[in-house]
Structures are given as C-alpha cells and as structure tokens.
Amino acid sequence: EAQVTQNPRYLITVTGKKLTVTCSQNMNHEYMSWYRQDPGLGLRQIYYSMNVEVTDKGDVPEGYKVSRKEKRNFPLILESPSPNQTSLYFCASTPRGGGLGNEQFFGPGTRLTVL
Amino acid sequence: AQSVTQLDSHVSVSEGTPVLLRCNYSSSYSPSLFWYVQHPNKGLQLLLKYTSAATLVKGINGFEAEFKKSETSFHLTKPSAHMSDAAEYFCVVSDGLLNTGTASKLTFGTGTRLQVTL
Numbered sequence: 362e363a364q365v366t367q368n369p370r371y372l373i374t375v376t377g378k379k380l381t382v383t384c385s386q387n388m389n390h391e392y393m394s395w396y397r398q399d400p401g402l403g404l405r406q407i408y409y410s411m412n413v414e415v416t417d418k419g420d421v422p423e424g425y426k427v428s429r430k431e432k433r434n435f436p437l438i439l440e441s442p443s444p445n446q447t448s449l450y451f452c453a454s455t456p457r458g459g460g461l462g463n464e465q466f467f468g469p470g471t472r473l474t475v476l
Numbered sequence: 477a478q479s480v481t482q483l484d485s486h487v488s489v490s491e492g493t494p495v496l497l498r499c500n501y502s503s504s505y506s507p508s509l510f511w512y513v514q515h516p517n518k519g520l521q522l523l524l525k526y527t528s529a530a531t532l533v534k535g536i537n538g539f540e541a542e543f544k545k546s547e548t549s550f551h552l553t554k555p556s557a558h559m560s561d562a563a564e565y566f567c568v569v570s571d572g573l574l575n576t577g578t579a580s581k582l583t584f585g586t587g588t589r590l591q592v593t594l
Contacts, residue, residue: 396584401485403566403584404520451519464510465582467520 384452
C-alpha cells in the first residue's frame with residue numbers, strides 16, 4: 362500500500378531533550394516536506410527536500426533540522442525542543458514537479474508536547 | 477507571493493442541506509488550487525484539485541469547486557450534507573510558476589470546521 366508513515370505518533374518530552382520524528386514514504390517520491398499544524402493557523406511548512414541531499418527552509422524553520430540521506434526517509438530533528446514547538450506535525454511527499462496537479466500525500470501526523 | 481483566505485472558521489449546516497465553504501486566493505501566477513479534508517485525529521486527504529483545466533472541478537464524496545479567476549475564488553460546495561462530512565477543510569494554493577520540476581510550495585488556509593447537525 363502506498364503510504365507515508367511517521368513515528369512516533371505521540372510524544373511527550375521535556376525542554377532541551379533532543380528528539381527525532383521519522384518520516385518514510387514507499388512511493389519513490391522526490392519531494393518531501395514537513396509541516397506543523399496549530400489551531401487557527403492552518404499548516405505551515407517547516408522544511409522541504411527536492412531530492413536526496415537537497416533541503417531548504419520553509420516558512421517556519423527555526424528550531425528544526427532535517428536530513429535527506431535516502432530518498433524514502435526525511436527525519437525531522439529538534440535539537441533542543443521548547444514549549445512553543447508543541448504542535449501537530451505532518452510529513453508529506455509528492456512526485457517531481459509536485460504541486461502542478463500532483464497530490465501531496467500526508468502522513469498520519471505526530472502530536473508533540475514539550476513540557 | 478501567494479496566500480489563501482478561508483472566509484469562515486466554522487460552518488454549521490443541517491444534514492441534507494447544501495454546503496458552501498468559501499476560499500479566496502492570491503497568486504502572482506497561474507495557481508494550482510486544492511481542497512483537503514481532515515477528519516478528527518486523522519491525516520489530510522485530497523478532496524479535489526484545479527490545475528488550469530476545467531474551471532468546475534468534481535472531487536470525492538460529492539464535493540465540487542469552481543475556479544473563478546475574476547473573483548480569485550475557489551469555493552467548495554456539496555448539494556446535500558451528510559453527517560460523515562463533519563471535518564476540517566483546508567483550501568490550498570500552489571504557485572504554478574514554481575512547479576517546473578522544482579520545489580512545490582503549498583500555502584494553506586487556516587481551515588474551516590464543518591459541523592453537520594441532524
């Protein structure tokens with residue numbers, strides 16, 4: 362089944378404790394992206410990757426890192442989480458040239474709470 | 477630059493009555509437009525998309541949307557609401573000029589929560 366998976370689905374952590382949220386897709390998509398969803402703000406793009414070893418900042422990159430060493434994986438790293446990073450996170454993927462009619466496939470989401 | 481405005485944060489309809497969720501967009505170039513739905517505690521699912529073909533777009537579950545360039549609108553409609561339609565809906569714009577084999581930049585609206593009552 363074609364899908365985007367994220368782990369963990371739920372995470373409660375404390376300020377400053379490094380964490381990684383994994384994202385994997387099995388559709389051989391070139392383009393992957395991370396979003397955060399906050400009430401009243403919709404989804405905002407954190408980082409995106411056009412292909413292996415090619416990443417760039419989205420609208421809200423501060424406090425986050427990403428890497429794209431393999432085509433299928435795009436982990437989101439929070440080196441020193443803070444409470445304002447408490448949010449619902451979505452990973453998405455799409456084929457090359459995505460956006461022009463190409464659907465973005467979303468993962469199920471990761472709900473992160475930073476205490 | 478691109479942006480999207482969903483004019484209602486919350487819409488309530490009775491089951492069997494029409495649904496109208498409003499969306500206005502701003503884009504420097506020919507945009508692609510999407511509607512996504514998010515059911516409680518679920519990910520996002522594509523309802524329909526406009527990509528410069530027919531201006532009236534039909535999607536899943538009886539939804540459709542009409543692209544009106546003169547009004548910069550892309551409103552989502554359904555003739556008869558069902559209880560299962562209760563969810564949050566997002567209007568999304570993508571700047572067409574960017575989609576030339578490069579990055580895909582999506583800009584999301586803030587969402588409209590649809591409530592369906594008996």
